[in-house]
Amino acid sequence: MRQELKFTISREAENLHREPIEVPCDTERLYIKVDLPDEFRYMSFIILEDPEGHIRLQKQLAWGDQDLCVGKGPKDTTIGGVPGRIQPGTWQVCLGIFTEYLHQRLGDQRGCITMTMSDGEGPVSDPMGGLAWVEDTLEISPKKYRWDKVYGTKKQWYKGDFHTHTRLSDGKEPLENAMKKAEDMGMDFYVPTEHNLMHTGWCDTSLCILPGIEVTTDKGHMNLFGITKLPERILDIVAHNGEEIVDSYMEETIREARENHWITSINHPFLTIWKWRYDQTDLDDIDCLEIINDPTYTDAKDANEKAVRFLDALWQDGHRIYGVGGSDSHNLIEERYEGADLPSIPGDPATWVCCGELTPDNLMAAVKAGHMCVTRFCRMTPVIHGAGRTFLPGDELPEDVDRVTIQALIEGLSERPQVSLVRNGASQELEIRELEVRELEGGKWEVLADAELEKGQWQWLRLDVRSREREFLGYMNPVFKGAANSRYRTFGEIKKTMEEP
Known part of the structure; x- marks a missing residue:
């Protein structure tokens, strides 16, 4: 068999066209081809459906052949594909428009994409490789996909990246290269988050790969x-x-995530054209907020600083939402954005998660519990003591804990960092010490912080690590005590409290 299809790319074309x-x-x-x-x-990206209506391939038409x-x-199936029987009947080829790139790059141009379908031989771009996670x-x-597979055998801080891209969407690296970069950065886990696409398998690797997706609107x-x-x-x-x-579709997707116990995380909430504008988002439906996103990108610094302040405002209002980092890396290993001193690479920033044996299940549980630190260029290991017990970031302190001591070891820095204890005060204003x-x-540094806690009040405290120039180096998610009656329910309501009068 051989059949040729043509699709038009333009501002007037349908967002999703089937043939x-x-x-x-x-x-x-x-x-x-x-x-x-x-x-x-x-x-644009391709969606291929079999005669039973099952999606058998989804991939953005971006980097590479x-x-x-x-x-x-899996060895003769492109990433994003579902290996299995190629049954006779009417299949559907869908071309989806990635409107974000269309608006940025197309202008008034029109273009044609040609697809030649056949059952012949030919090269296979970006094969999935080692293992398919899916059936049909x-x-x-x-x-x-074994959610209980052990990748680390002891309780410790594991390093990873919660926002990454490969050639399945608009990243430039194939899976094998992405894994080599991650291993070179000393990572233990890796979360691929492609634009409206999901990986259906992965190459052989020693890293714990946690399936993810970036819902992109x-x-x-x-x-x-x-x-x-x-997501449906x-x-x-x-x-x-x-x-x-x-x-409405986004609200349904968030509801689906809650029902299936997936973790929800708002990405780069204040970054230029990609900022979060769903002001009606119920904060009870959000697990994480990306506080540091691709720090080498143009305009990222101010957006990231605002995200850190926004998360403090969430904690001030009694919301237990935890900070994560994401490199959002799309580039090749030595590529730099215009004006950037450093390349955009996986693991910058790093998110450190403390859990027992490293398994996908344990990683998920630890993230939901907030047992995390986010760093650049260093490792931070906090130990929190109170009333003769030891706690982790994200823990709720029992009522009998009226004093905590935070001891933190910071490794990998040649210059002395500036470390602050950030907490809410009696007047609900931030106290920074x-x-x-x-x-x-x-290259190791140690800090020790003591803090007294009041009874019967909502309280939280965290560590903040900076360079002498006040550049971000580290964030320890808060520990907290007590209960709060939140005044605000939605993302937009909290955002208004931060806006200049």
Whole structure:
């Protein structure tokens, strides 16, 4: 069989356009060669559905060759594909428009994307490789993806990245290169979060890979960690991006995440055109907030600082939402953004998670509990003591704890950091106290903080680490005590409290 399809890219084109193809008989694989001009890369993605309506391939048409394939096994199936039987019947090829890139790059241009479908032989771009997580649909099989698989055998702080991209969406690295970079950065876990697409398998690696997705709309991006399937409204979000109905689809997606115990995390909430504009978002539905996103990117510094302040405001109002970091790295290893001193690489920033054995299940539980620190260029290991017991960031302190001591070891810095204890005061204004930093050998620094706690009041405290120039180096998620009657319920209400009069 051989069939050629043509799709038009323009501002007037449908966001999601379907064309049928006929597969006359069972075949070993379905091969899709995509030809598109370089100036139209990143603006679209492909969805392939079998005669039963199951999605068998989803991939953004971006970096690298687009010689795509769905075969019987992971080695002849492109990332984002579902290996298995290629049955006869009417298949559907869908071209989805990635409106964000369309609006940024297209202007008044029009372009044509040609897809040649065949059952012949040919090269396979970006094969999934080692293991398929799925059976015959975009649902992760507990038989193929082991949520209890052990990647680390002891209780410790594990290093990882909660916001990454590969060639499945608009990243430039294939899976193997991404894993080499992550291993070179000393990471233990890695969360791929592609734009409205989910990985269906992974290459062989020693890292704990936690399935994720970046739900991408023109009003903001949200990561979901620990997903077990493609969110049900993703294609509706793609088809109607820019329309009012997407607000409802996003609310349904958040509700689906809660029902399935996935972790919700708002990405780069104040970054230029990608800021979070769903002001109606119920804060009870949010687990995490990305406080440091791709710190080498233009305009990232101010946006990240505002995110840190915003998270403090959330804690001031009694919301237990935890800070995470994400490199959001799309680039090759030595690429720099214009004006940047450093490349954008996975693990910058790093998010450190303390859990027992490192398994996907334990990682999820530790993130939900807030057992996390976020750092750049260093490692921070806090130990929190109170009433003869030891606690972790994110822990609720029992009522009998009226004094806490935080001892933190900071490693990897050649210059003395500035460390502060940040807490809410009796007047609900932030109290920030500079701490004495003691130098140890080998680029290690130690701080010790004591804090008395009041009875019957909502209280929280955290550590903040900065360079001499006040550049961000580290964030310890708060410990807290007591209960608060929150005055504000939504993202927008808290945001208004931070706006200048």
